[in-house]
Amino acid sequence: MNWPKSVTIKEVGPRDGLQNEKLILSTSDKIAWIDRLSYTGLTYLEITSFVHPKWIPQLADAVEVAQNINRNPSVTYAALVPNMKGLESALSCSVDEVSVFISASETHNKQNINKTISETFPILQEVIAAAINEGKTVRGYISTVFGCPYEGDVDYNQAFRICEKLFTMGISEISLGDTIGVASPRQVEDFLNQALKLYQPQSFAMHFHDTRGMALANIVKALDYGISTFDSSLGGLGGCPYAPGASGNVATDDLVHMFEKMNIHTGVNEGALVDSALFVQKKINKPLPSHRMAMYSHSKG
Amino acid sequence: MNWPKSVTIKEVGPRDGLQNEKLILSTSDKIAWIDRLSYTGLTYLEITSFVHPKWIPQLADAVEVAQNINRNPSVTYAALVPNMKGLESALSCSVDEVSVFISASETHNKQNINKTISETFPILQEVIAAAINEGKTVRGYISTVFGCPYEGDVDYNQAFRICEKLFTMGISEISLGDTIGVASPRQVEDFLNQALKLYQPQSFAMHFHDTRGMALANIVKALDYGISTFDSSLGGLGGCPYAPGASGNVATDDLVHMFEKMNIHTGVNEGALVDSALFVQKKINKPLPSHRMAMYSHSKG
Numbered sequence: 111m112n113w114p115k116s117v118t119i120k121e122v123g124p125r126d127g128l129q130n131e132k133l134i135l136s137t138s139d140k141i142a143w144i145d146r147l148s149y150t151g152l153t154y155l156e157i158t159s160f161v162h163p164k165w166i167p168q169l170a171d172a173v174e175v176a177q178n179i180n181r182n183p184s185v186t187y188a189a190l191v192p193n194m195k196g197l198e199s200a201l202s203c204s205v206d207e208v209s210v211f212i213s214a215s216e217t218h219n220k221q222n223i224n225k226t227i228s229e230t231f232p233i234l235q236e237v238i239a240a241a242i243n244e245g246k247t248v249r250g251y252i253s254t255v256f257g258c259p260y261e262g263d264v265d266y267n268q269a270f271r272i273c274e275k276l277f278t279m280g281i282s283e284i285s286l287g288d289t290i291g292v293a294s295p296r297q298v299e300d301f302l303n304q305a306l307k308l309y310q311p312q313s314f315a316m317h318f319h320d321t322r323g324m325a326l327a328n329i330v331k332a333l334d335y336g337i338s339t340f341d342s343s344l345g346g347l348g349g350c351p352y353a354p355g356a357s358g359n360v361a362t363d364d365l366v367h368m369f370e371k372m373n374i375h376t377g378v379n380e381g382a383l384v385d386s387a388l389f390v391q392k393k394i395n396k397p398l399p400s401h402r403m404a405m406y407s408h409s410k411g
Numbered sequence: 412m413n414w415p416k417s418v419t420i421k422e423v424g425p426r427d428g429l430q431n432e433k434l435i436l437s438t439s440d441k442i443a444w445i446d447r448l449s450y451t452g453l454t455y456l457e458i459t460s461f462v463h464p465k466w467i468p469q470l471a472d473a474v475e476v477a478q479n480i481n482r483n484p485s486v487t488y489a490a491l492v493p494n495m496k497g498l499e500s501a502l503s504c505s506v507d508e509v510s511v512f513i514s515a516s517e518t519h520n521k522q523n524i525n526k527t528i529s530e531t532f533p534i535l536q537e538v539i540a541a542a543i544n545e546g547k548t549v550r551g552y553i554s555t556v557f558g559c560p561y562e563g564d565v566d567y568n569q570a571f572r573i574c575e576k577l578f579t580m581g582i583s584e585i586s587l588g589d590t591i592g593v594a595s596p597r598q599v600e601d602f603l604n605q606a607l608k609l610y611q612p613q614s615f616a617m618h619f620h621d622t623r624g625m626a627l628a629n630i631v632k633a634l635d636y637g638i639s640t641f642d643s644s645l646g647g648l649g650g651c652p653y654a655p656g657a658s659g660n661v662a663t664d665d666l667v668h669m670f671e672k673m674n675i676h677t678g679v680n681e682g683a684l685v686d687s688a689l690f691v692q693k694k695i696n697k698p699l700p701s702h703r704m705a706m707y708s709h710s711k712g
Contacts, residue, residue, distance in 0.1 A: 111600060113597075292672075294669055294672035294673045295631045295669075295673060296414075296672065296673035296674060296675075297672070299412060320702070321702065321706065322665065322668060322669070322672075322702050322703070322706070323624075323627055323662075323665045323669075323701070323702035324627055324669055324672075326624055326625055326627065326628040327627040327628040327630070327631045327669070329628070330596045330628045330631065330632065331631065361624075364623065364624045367623060368595055368596075368623070368624075368625055368628070371593075371595035371597065371598070371625075372595045372596060372597035373597060374597075400624070401621070401622065401623050401624035402623070405622065405623070
């Protein structure tokens with residue numbers, strides 16, 4: 111296979127991972143964790159979400175976190191914003207990039223933000239234009255691309271229609287989300303066969319959850335198609351075998367390990383990554399579900 | 412991808428799974444479990460190993476198990492045999508097929524059976540000839556093909572040299588084992604690129620452990636090369652996140668789920684598979700580590 115020589119891993123643990131953890135971490139612990147992540151070799155950290163605290167209590171301290179981390183100039187610090195109010199907060203904290211989100215399925219979008227997909231576009235347009243005007247890049251998440259908890263299969267044309275809108279609005283990259291971890295390598299292949307007739311592989315990141323154990327298989331299939339940017343969460347934070355059935359992001363440490371075994375460069379220091387995982391594992395007070403962390407815990411008795 | 416339309420899954424849970432479980436199952440529980448497995452649609456069950464009880468106390472009741480299961484005529488019942496004594500026991504129980512084993516790495520072979528690879532060949536030759544003489548087919552396992560716990564990387568030529576010997580002796584299929592779960596999709600690709608210059612994909616089964624989470628990714632890569640037979644263990648028996656670091660076979664239920672999602676026919680009834688997994692989970696008295704079982708447990712509260 112003519113795989114990319116290097117990949118970019120976008121760490122979403124402090125946002126997508128933490129928002130699925132019940133135990134609320136202290137602001138100082140979040141800052142200390144992100145500061146550790148900043149020196150693992152990861153070049154992109156999604157540090158929080160500027161949503162209303164009633165939506166995601168875990169991330170109610172978004173401003174404090176974003177203002178008090180120590181920035182490594184080699185790292186892009188990004189945050190999720192749902193609307194203009196969120197964008198204003200994010201800009202006030204000088205994040206490097208903002209992310210907006212929308213679902214490929216109508217029902218999921220409605221359940222998530224109480225708006226239809228069509229009603230969501232003008233909101234995103236305003237946010238994206240304002241962010242670009244402030245010199246920021248904007249990333250777009252499309253959720254439920256490969257399946258919806260309410261609708262089941264989702265027509266890929268839904269995602270393509272949204273891609274077209276978002277790219278026209280000035281989005282720099284779209285992260286294609288398998289929100290409920292149902293995608294199989296066949297679906298990834300079918301999707302990318304169609305998508306790459308419309309866009310370059312560099313236009314996309316893939317965002318897999320490992321609910322059914324297929325995330326790494328899907329990532330390798332995406333690699334086959336030249337995709338080289340992947341979202342993940344350190345240790346698989348946000349999903350855990352000790353809370354059976356929980357659906358977590360694919361684990362950064364397992365992903366880095368696989369790429370390095372495949373001679374695909376990640377730039378990440380595995381030792382520093384484990385240190386950073388051990389730190390957050392102690393704070394959430396339960397074992398992280400990644401294979402790498404399970405092996406590490408075992409080797410230490 | 413031009414994937415096979417159907418695959419054969421060889422269930423090794425009653426042998427490879429159980430032998431890595433500390434809790435000794437009663438003979439009647441093993442029989443009851445195998446009887447359930449016989450009606451899941453699986454067509455191949457490796458039911459035990461006829462080794463000396465001091466090696467694997469869990470399988471000391473090999474004869475009783477093999478003699479007392481209810482045979483489904485659609486299922487091939489196989490058992491591992493290390494030598495002529497084991498073969499005689501297996502034949503006395505009328506198993507359909509026997510398996511022999513050898514390691515690709517000298518040190519692992521020596522640690523495992525206290526013989527060099529060259530010293531092992533005459534033993535296998537005698538067993539294979541005698542089994543074939545009794546009308547049995549013989550399967551060969553090669554362990555540590557992708558890495559050895561003592562030697563690290565193993566030269567693929569070691570495996571090819573053993574393949575040549577075993578096929579010449581009359582082996583019907585070789586199961587290529589990633590005994591310690593280190594293989595990456597890159598290694599699978601490199602290995603198969605070389606191996607399939609020498610043999611047909613139908614000559615091989617792949618036997619992955621999921622220690623580092625790469626088993627399903629490796630299996631999809633093997634599928635890309637036309638391999639269509641895979642070993643697995645129901646529920647991931649023999650490895651468990653509740654015993655961190657344990658190295659288990661890839662889980663049959665996760666594998667079946669993935670194949671079915673990929674429109675690749677397995678012939679397995681997923682409901683019957685879950686029932687059979689729940690049965691053995693209760694007997695080993697701890698949660699099985701597969702993703703499918705974690706989701707099932709969760710959905711049942």
